[in-house]
Amino acid sequence: QATITMYDNAEKTFCEFDGDDSGHLDNDELKAALCSILKEEITESQVDSVRKQFDVYDDGKIDISEFKLMMKYFEKAKNGALTRSDSVQQLENAINAAKKDTDDLLTEISTKIYPFRDLLCIQKDGEDAELVATDTPNHDDDFEPAFPATHMRCLALVSHNEMKGTMKKFVIANKNILKKFRLTGTNSTMTMLKEVFAGESGIVFGPSCRSGPLGGDAELVAQMCSGKIGGMIFFQDPMSAHPHQADIDCLCRQALVHNAVIMCNPTTALLGLSTFRTALKEGKPELIPSFFFSLQSPAVTAYKANQKKVIQSFASSNEANTVATATD
Numbered sequence: 001q002a003t004i005t006m007y008d009n010a011e012k013t014f015c016e017f018d019g020d021d022s023g024h025l026d027n028d029e030l031k032a033a034l035c036s037i038l039k040e041e042i043t044e045s046q047v048d049s050v051r052k053q054f055d056v057y058d059d060g061k062i063d064i065s066e067f068k069l070m071m072k073y074f075e076k077a078k079n080g081a082l083t084r085s086d087s088v089q090q091l092e093n094a095i096n097a098a099k100k101d102t103d104d105l106l107t108e109i110s111t112k113i114y115p116f117r118d119l120l121c122i123q124k125d126g127e128d129a130e131l132v133a134t135d136t137p138n139h140d141d142d143f144e145p146a147f148p149a150t151h152m153r154c155l156a157l158v159s160h161n162e163m164k165g166t167m168k169k170f171v172i173a174n175k176n177i178l179k180k181f182r183l184t185g186t187n188s189t190m191t192m193l194k195e196v197f198a199g200e201s202g203i204v205f206g207p208s209c210r211s212g213p214l215g216g217d218a219e220l221v222a223q224m225c226s227g228k229i230g231g232m233i234f235f236q237d238p239m240s241a242h243p244h245q246a247d248i249d250c251l252c253r254q255a256l257v258h259n260a261v262i263m264c265n266p267t268t269a270l271l272g273l274s275t276f277r278t279a280l281k282e283g284k285p286e287l288i289p290s291f292f293f294s295l296q297s298p299a300v301t302a303y304k305a306n307q308k309k310v311i312q313s314f315a316s317s318n319e320a321n322t323v324a325t326a327t328d
Contacts, residue, residue, distance in 0.1 A: 010071035013037065014064050024061035027051065033067075037074065038087035046091060053095050053102075073098045115139065119169050119266050142176040146283035152291040153230035154206040155181035156220055157189045158251075160237035164188060167235050170266055171196050177277050181291075182206045184223065186216035217247035224254050230291030231261030233269050259295035261288065 017033040018025060025033060031047045054070040055062060062070070073094040113122070155178070159167035167189060171178060175196060183193055184206030197203045207223065209216040223229045232255055242248060255262040263269040279287035289295060 010068045011064065013071075014067045024059075024063045025067065026061055030062055034091070037071075038091060040087040042088070042091065046088070049095055050091065053098050069098075070094070115173065116266075116270065119166060119173060120270075140174055140176045143281050145180045145280040147280060147285065149180060149182040149204040152181060152288075154184040154223065154228055155291075156223075156229050156232040156234075157183060157185040157193065158212070158217070158220070158232065159189055159235040160212075160240065160242065162237040162240060163235035164192070166266060167233075168192050168196065170233075170235075170269060174270075174273050175200075177273050177280070179203050180276075180280050184220070184229065185209065186220070187211045212247065213242070213244045215247070217244060217251045221247075221251050221254050224251075224258055224260060227294045229260060230288065231263075231272075233263045233272070235266065235269075236264050257297055257300060258290070259297050260290045 013033055013036070014025070017029045017036070019029060027044075027047060030051060031042065031044070034042055034047060034050060050070065051060070051062060054066050056066050056069070057063070074090065076097060077090045077093040113120070116122075157167065157171070157178075171193060179197060179200060179202070182204040184190070185193065186209050188211060190205070190208040194205070206228070207219075209219040209223075220229065220232070224232075232251075234252070236248070252262065252264075261272060263272045275287050278284060285292055
């Protein structure tokens with residue numbers, strides 16, 4: 001009940017001091033709200049400290065969600081975290097508690113994500129540049145899959161020139177899950193896969209296509225339309241022009257048409273492989289249906305219905321013309 005009351009009060013207080021109904025508190029409004037909450041005047045520097053800690057979106061303002069978070073820590077400080085009874089100490093304790101929780105969370109996340117720092121090109125601000133994860137969990141443990149690769153459709157791997165290094169790092173970091181699939185792709189990527197998996201037993205490779213600009217993407221389109229590809233990891237280079245852009249667009253479009261899995265950057269691919277692992281480890285084909293069945297976009301049904309009307313209309317028109325000609 002105390003938590004509900006805290007949030008109720010937080011919303012009422014926020015609306016009371018959001019004088020212009022902008023949906024956020026600027027520095028002056030925040031100061032007025034804090035003085036009312038603490039029942040004591042506070043300095044500009046103290047207001048700045050509060051804003052810097054609770055301005056999650058770093059836009060110089062406090063919105064309702066940030067204000068409620070702030071009130072949560074104020075409530076904790078008021079209910080027993082104080083070493084002194086004055087309001088200034090309550091404010092300091094709330095800020096320190098929030099900072100500690102944030103730092104602890106970021107440290108935990110940084111430790112877990114450390115193996116992927118280079119792969120994801122994390123834009124760090126230098127504060128955690130020296131972090132070294134000494135006990136990071138193994139994210140790519142090997143296991144016996146519930147479904148053999150030969151019983152599933154291919155997983156295609158494709159990467160543009162500037163993304164080939166990233167694709168190789170990605171494959172090395174996730175080889176134990178990737179080798180559970182029958183792998184296909186364009187020429188250079190398939191060459192890399194065979195190098196990475198050299199000496200590994202039980203690897204199943206699908207067709208090796210030409211280089212993208214030489215028709216490899218079009219070959220993958222043909223495989224997808226034939227029901228041979230269940231998903232695709234396609235690391236695209238968004239910073240360069242491509243002579244075969246039409247083929248790239250067609251490949252991505254056909255993945256949408258056939259409702260196949262498509263992962264176009266390392267972040268999405270890591271998320272996708274986590275689902276792949278769960279599906280194969282726990283025997284959940286419903287998580288990866290495109291590797292077992294032919295699917296289609298919901299828009300295809302509407303398209304086919306419209307096409308049927310066009311064909312019927314054309315047929316009716318031809319029939320009418322034939323009758324008219326015969327009458328003449």
